[in-house]
Amino acid sequence: GDSVTQTEGLVTLTEGLPVMLNCTYxxxxxxxxxxxxxxxxxxxxxxxxxxxxxxxxxxxxxxHATLHKSSSSFHLxxxxxxxxxxALYYCALSDGSGTYQRFGTGTKLQxxx
Amino acid sequence: GPKVLQIPSHQIIDMxxxxxxxxxxxxxxxxxxxxxxxxxxxxxxxxxxYNGKVMEKSKLFKDQFSVERPDGSYFxxxxxxxxLEDSAVYFCASSLGLGGNYAEQFFGPGTRLTVL
Numbered sequence: 304g305d306s307v308t309q310t311e312g313l314v315t316l317t318e319g320l321p322v323m324l325n326c327t328y329x330x331x332x333x334x335x336x337x338x339x340x341x342x343x344x345x346x347x348x349x350x351x352x353x354x355x356x357x358x359x360x361x362x363x364x365x366x367h368a369t370l371h372k373s374s375s376s377f378h379l380x381x382x383x384x385x386x387x388x389x390a391l392y393y394c395a396l397s398d399g400s401g402t403y404q405r406f407g408t409g410t411k412l413q414x415x416x
Numbered sequence: 417g418p419k420v421l422q423i424p425s426h427q428i429i430d431m432x433x434x435x436x437x438x439x440x441x442x443x444x445x446x447x448x449x450x451x452x453x454x455x456x457x458x459x460x461x462x463x464x465x466y467n468g469k470v471m472e473k474s475k476l477f478k479d480q481f482s483v484e485r486p487d488g489s490y491f492x493x494x495x496x497x498x499x500l501e502d503s504a505v506y507f508c509a510s511s512l513g514l515g516g517n518y519a520e521q522f523f524g525p526g527t528r529l530t531v532l
Contacts, residue, residue: 312458336516342459347420347507347523391458397519404511404519409458 305330307396309407316414322366322381324410326394329375335398337370337377342391342409351392352379384414418442420524422508423490428530434496437527439508441491448491449509449521450483452476459507465491466514495529503531 308327316322328335335354342348354370354377355361361368366381379392394407421440429435441448447466453459463473465483480499485491491510495502505528509521 334516336519338520340521347525348459348509348521349523350520353517353520393459395519395521397515404464404514404521406459406461408460411458 305332305396305398305405307394307405307407309392309394309410311410312408313411313413316384316412318386318414318416319383322379322384322388322412324379324392324394324412326368326377326379326407327375328377328394328396328405330396330398332398333372335370335372335396337368338395338397339366339368339377339379340393340395340406342393344390348391348393384412386414386416388412389414418445418522420508420510420522422506422524422527424527425525426528426530428532429498431500431531432497434494435498435529437493437495437506437508437529438490439492439510439524441508441510442522445510445512445522447471447511447514448483448485449511450493451507451509453505453507453526455504462493462506498529498531500531503529505529 337354339352340348341351357372393409396405423438449464450462451459505526507526508524511521512518
């Protein structure tokens with residue numbers, strides 16, 4: 304069935320190092336939309352990034368991700384982690400037919416000094 | 417931006433009692449969701465709701481749980497009876513659609529439920 308996989312439950316990084324959070328997906332539909340939501344402690348989750356067309360990079364607030372349909376991936380990246388990036392990050396999949404939406408299990412990013 | 421409201425922000429209740437969590441979704445949105453986050457863990461999908469019906473639910477959505485949105489008022493999650501393991505923060509979300517960019521979900525601030 305359709306699904307989203309985030310392999311890392313917890314990622315701990317030293318401030319200043321690059322961030323990469325993995326997201327892969329499975330769908331029978333060719334028209335997939337991917338999203339990254341960020342969830343800071345004691346706040347509501349909100350949309351950080353959404354995918355564009357195949358192999359096109361999208362950026363927001365220093366984070367970026369590229370939809371690669373060939374590898375069914377939408378990894379979240381940032382060149383240099385900041386302490387304030389510590390949060391839960393959820394990858395989500397929506398197909399173009401409007402039949403479902405799936406969230407991954409989430410990755411907790413912990414940035415330490 | 418669009419806002420989802422949740423009432424109350426905190427609720428403390430004795431095990432076995434009934435509780436209703438209220439959500440005021442974004443006004444033109446058509447799809448509504450509940451998620452559960454146990455302290456220190458990831459948020460998990462419970463249920464989504466459209467046109468007066470449950471569309472999809474997870475295994476966390478026990479028989480004691482029910483959702484409704486009578487006459488376009490609050491979207492509610494009712495738990496009857498409550499159990500200790502229901503203690504969590506419950507997030508409501510809404511979206512315009514399910515497909516493509518309409519699928520963006522807007523989340524409320526959460527209701528922290530404590531079952532004693």
